[in-house]
Amino acid sequence: MPSRNLDRFGVPGWVQALPFGLVFALFFIVPLVLVVIVSFWNYNDYEMLPAFITRSYVESFDGCLTKLPDLCTIFKTYLSTAKFCLIVWVLTLFIGFTVAYYLAFYIRSQTTQMVLFLVCTIPFWTSNVIRMISWIPLLGRNGLVNQFLVYSHVINQPLEWLLYSQFSVALAFVHLFTFFMVAPIFNSMMRIDRRLIEAAYDSGATAWQMLTNVIMPLSKPGIAIGSIFVVTIVMGDFITFDVMGGEQIASAGKAIETRLSALQFPPAAANAVILLGATMLIIAVMNRIVDIRKEL
Amino acid sequence: MNEVRSPAFYALSLFFALFVLFLYGPTIVIFVLSFQGPTGGLTFPLNGISVHWFEKLMAGGGIVDIGSAFRRSLELGLVVMVLTVVLSLLAGLAFRKRFFGSNLLFFVTVASLIVPSIVTSLGIALEFRLLDDVIKNYGPAWIADGFQTSMGNFTSGLGAHLTWTLPFGLLVMFAIFNRFDGRFEEAARDQGATPWQTLRYVILPIIVPSLVGVGLFGFTLSWDEIARSSQVMGEHNTLPMELQGLTTTVTTPEIYALGTSTTTVSFAVIAVALFAIGLLRARQSRFGSDAGKA
Numbered sequence: 001m002p003s004r005n006l007d008r009f010g011v012p013g014w015v016q017a018l019p020f021g022l023v024f025a026l027f028f029i030v031p032l033v034l035v036v037i038v039s040f041w042n043y044n045d046y047e048m049l050p051a052f053i054t055r056s057y058v059e060s061f062d063g064c065l066t067k068l069p070d071l072c073t074i075f076k077t078y079l080s081t082a083k084f085c086l087i088v089w090v091l092t093l094f095i096g097f098t099v100a101y102y103l104a105f106y107i108r109s110q111t112t113q114m115v116l117f118l119v120c121t122i123p124f125w126t127s128n129v130i131r132m133i134s135w136i137p138l139l140g141r142n143g144l145v146n147q148f149l150v151y152s153h154v155i156n157q158p159l160e161w162l163l164y165s166q167f168s169v170a171l172a173f174v175h176l177f178t179f180f181m182v183a184p185i186f187n188s189m190m191r192i193d194r195r196l197i198e199a200a201y202d203s204g205a206t207a208w209q210m211l212t213n214v215i216m217p218l219s220k221p222g223i224a225i226g227s228i229f230v231v232t233i234v235m236g237d238f239i240t241f242d243v244m245g246g247e248q249i250a251s252a253g254k255a256i257e258t259r260l261s262a263l264q265f266p267p268a269a270a271n272a273v274i275l276l277g278a279t280m281l282i283i284a285v286m287n288r289i290v291d292i293r294k295e296l
Numbered sequence: 297m298n299e300v301r302s303p304a305f306y307a308l309s310l311f312f313a314l315f316v317l318f319l320y321g322p323t324i325v326i327f328v329l330s331f332q333g334p335t336g337g338l339t340f341p342l343n344g345i346s347v348h349w350f351e352k353l354m355a356g357g358g359i360v361d362i363g364s365a366f367r368r369s370l371e372l373g374l375v376v377m378v379l380t381v382v383l384s385l386l387a388g389l390a391f392r393k394r395f396f397g398s399n400l401l402f403f404v405t406v407a408s409l410i411v412p413s414i415v416t417s418l419g420i421a422l423e424f425r426l427l428d429d430v431i432k433n434y435g436p437a438w439i440a441d442g443f444q445t446s447m448g449n450f451t452s453g454l455g456a457h458l459t460w461t462l463p464f465g466l467l468v469m470f471a472i473f474n475r476f477d478g479r480f481e482e483a484a485r486d487q488g489a490t491p492w493q494t495l496r497y498v499i500l501p502i503i504v505p506s507l508v509g510v511g512l513f514g515f516t517l518s519w520d521e522i523a524r525s526s527q528v529m530g531e532h533n534t535l536p537m538e539l540q541g542l543t544t545t546v547t548t549p550e551i552y553a554l555g556t557s558t559t560t561v562s563f564a565v566i567a568v569a570l571f572a573i574g575l576l577r578a579r580q581s582r583f584g585s586d587a588g589k590a
Contacts, residue, residue, distance in 0.1 A: 010491030013395030020387035021397070023462060024404050027455030031419025032411070038422055099315055102308040116312070118570070123319050125516035126562040129540050130555040134322030137329055137552075142339045144325070175318065207304060228410060236412020239522055243543050253414050260527060265422060272415040279412060 032276075039269035048265045056270035074255070078278065081252045084166075085234045088173040092230050093223065095174065096181025100222070101215065103182075104189035105197075117186065124179045132172050132243045139163040139171075164246025172244040177233055181226035188222030189215065228286050232279050252278065323559060330552035338549060349553035362538065362554065369535035370561075372449050372457065373518040379454075380461045380514030381507055387462075388469025389495070409463045413523030416459055421527035424452045447530035456524040457517075464513045472506045505576040512569040516562055 042051040064072040071079065099120065107113045123131065138144050139162040146158035161167055192215065200214045238253035252275050259268035329336075333344030353362065391398060408416070424447040432440055446452070480502065484494045500507075522536045529537065535558065542551055 010495075013390040013393035014397065015390075016386040017390035017395060017398070017401060020383045020390075020462060020466070021401050021404075023383065023455065023458045024401070024408060027420055027452075028404065028408050028411075028416060028459050031416060031423050033419075034422045034426065035415060035419045095315060098308065098311055102312050106305050106308055119316060120319070122563075122566055123323070125512065125520075125566055126323070126559050127520040127536055127539070127555070129520075129522065129536055129543065130326070130559055131323065133543055133551060133555055134326045137325050137339045138322055140339055144340060147340065175322070178315075207302065232410045232412065236414055237523075238414055239540060243540065247544075253412060256414050256418065257526070260418065260421075265418075265425075268418055269422070272412075272418050275412055276415055279410065283410060 035269045035272050035276075038266055039273045041266045041269075043264060043266045046263070056267040057274075059267060060270050060274060073250075074274070077250045077255055078252055080250055081235060084170060084173065084251070085231050087170050088177070088234050089227060089230055091170070091174045092178045092181045093227065096178050096226060097185055097219070097223070099178075099182050100186035100189055100219075101211070103186055104192075105215070117182075120179060120182050128176055129239070129243065131176060132240065135168060135172065135175075135244070136163065139168055164244070164248065166245070166249060169241055169244045169249060172240050173234055173237075176240065177230050180229035180233070181223075184225040184229075185219055185222035188219045192218045224286055228283055231282055231286075235279050235282070236275060326552045327556050327559075329549055330556040332549040332552070336549060338547065338552075349549045350557070352548075352550050353553045353557065362535070365533060365535045365538045366557075368449055368532055369519055372453060372534065373515045375450065375454060376457045376461055376518035377511045377514035379458060380465045381511045383458075383462060384465030384469050384510050385507065387466055388473055389499075391466075391470070392473055405463045405466055408459045413460070414526065417456060417524045417527040420452050420456050420524075421447070424528070445530055447528060449529055449532055449534070452528040452530070453525060453534070456528045457521055460521060460524055461514045461517045464517065465510045468506065468510050468513065472503050476503070501580075505573045505580070508569050508573050508576065512566065515565055519558075519562060519565075 038048060039056055040052050040054065042049040042053055042055060060074055062072065064075060103113055103116055103120075107116060136143070140146070141158050141160065141163070143162070145162060146155075149155045150158060196214055196218070197210065200210050205213065236253045238251060238257045241249050241251040241254050252271075256268050256271045256275065259265075259271060328342070329338070329340070330349060331345050331347065332342055332349060333346050334348040336343035387401075391402070424445070428443075428445050428447070431443055431446065434440075435443065476499075480498050481494050484498045489497070520536055521534070522540055525534055525537055533541075539551075539554060539558065542554070
């Protein structure tokens with residue numbers, strides 16, 4: 001932890017942090033400001049025109065009032081994206097928590113623990129697209145799963161919904177992003193004072209009581225951080241929806257990408273601002289549950 | 297520590313084993329299928345075993361110029377790696393002191409992880425498009441004449457990748473310095489070491505294995521990045537972007553061969569990094585302090 005004496009020595013902190021800060025100023029802050037500004041610009045078929053109008057927003061929410069009680073496109077899209085968020089969140093939380101719990105409390109040797117944690121981490125360092133493509137030979141019409149099910153007479157016709165479907169999108173999300181749950185929850189669990197576990201044990205707690213009354217509450221920071229990661233990734237994703245959904249499933253991120261491929265920057269920016277707002281809303285709710293900074 | 301393993305242990309071990317199978321199974325499947333015979337298709341069975349699809353890949357067989365995309369991604373990854381290590385280290389050192397705006401910088405760094413990549417990518421694209429307009433319309437003639445775009449792998453592309461790798465770099469630095477024993481530095485300072493000497497001869501040798509870890513994050517995250525890259529690479533796509541494009545057009549095992557090649561690079565980098573970390577750790581314990589030992 002920072003020692004008070006450090007202040008008097010060496011290069012001032014802000015100088016050391018300057019290059020790091022400049023990268024974020026140039027490639028994150030300014031771009032975000034530009035997104036907000038351009039979302040109020042006008043546009044025609046081939047260029048964006050500086051202005052201050054709400055055309056892009058009006059178009060984005062087109063029909064939201066007139067079509068009632070039916071839902072307009074953007075609400076349908078966000079509802080569908082939120083549904084994926086919920087499904088993927090529940091699954092990654094369950095799997096991630098279980099894996100982290102096993103690693104933190106059932107593996108006794110520290111070396112084994114680190115090796116097994118690495119085993120969970122290594123796929124995170126490889127390509128997401130390739131990990132998505134890898135499901136094709138398993139889930140395709142003539143894939144291994146269908147071959148096996150037909151062969152064992154569970155089904156007569158190959159299942160069509162295994163690939164390029166909502167199922168395969170959710171599966172790919174869980175496959176790709178459970179790591180974002182495992183790592184922070186494992187980190188939280190490793191910081192739990194082992195004497196608390198012993199105290200619970202000495203007081204006669206069963207393993208289940210220990211899990212629900214001691215470990216779960218103390219893992220809350222990790223759970224919150226992992227949840228923020230997973231939910232925001234699914235909210236903003238367009239590649240997984242594209243590759244695994246066979247370009248059939250709408251998502252909040254894809255709505256932006258579609259506008260961009262038509263070079264309609266202001267509507268893309270307006271959609272980006274809406275997506276940002278939705279994402280920030282989710283994080284604000286989660287931040288109420290736990291102060292992220294404190295828990296690192 | 298010698299009590300009998302509970303049934304829960306075996307149940308959880310099984311769960312973990314299934315999870316690992318889930319993680320690695322598909323990758324192993326396309327690894328096997330990339331050695332599909334020349335007449336084989338995208339699924340099992342294997343029609344013989346060959347390196348046909350790798351040869352086709354190397355030959356460039358009609359699909360986009362994979363070779364140069366491969367090289368571009370490699371170069372970009374290396375540059376991102378070096379910058380990630382250096383900038384994260386400096387920022388990590390800075391965060392150990394109090395400095396003006398440290399809370400804000402931390403907030404921005406975390407926000408960069410959380411803001412959807414497509415939004416960041418769009419913002420950077422807008423930034424460079426507007427910059428292009430400014431240069432074309434108001435720039436001096438010697439720049440503006442024949443000027444195409446300022447967007448490219450090593451301008452907007454590099455920046456986009458750094459907004460993704462640097463937060464991970466900083467978080468790893470936090471983890472390092474949270475466990476760092478500040479008494480080493482105080483001892484060095486008490487012996488009259490300058491701040492630079494303290495950094496060079498005390499701090500760096502202790503944290504260098506973890507810096508390799510930061511570099512590993514820097515390279516691999518850049519090597520596989522698509523979402524942030526999507527709008528900002530200008531005319532030259534990176535390898536994963538080409539790969540994504542190929543998922544819809546290529547219907548032969550060639551795409552598996554490409555996948556296997558890409559994953560092999562990732563695994564090689566991971567192996568080298570982990571090996572280096574192991575070596576450095578071993579060296580540390582060999583030359584480390586013998587205080588308190590018999």
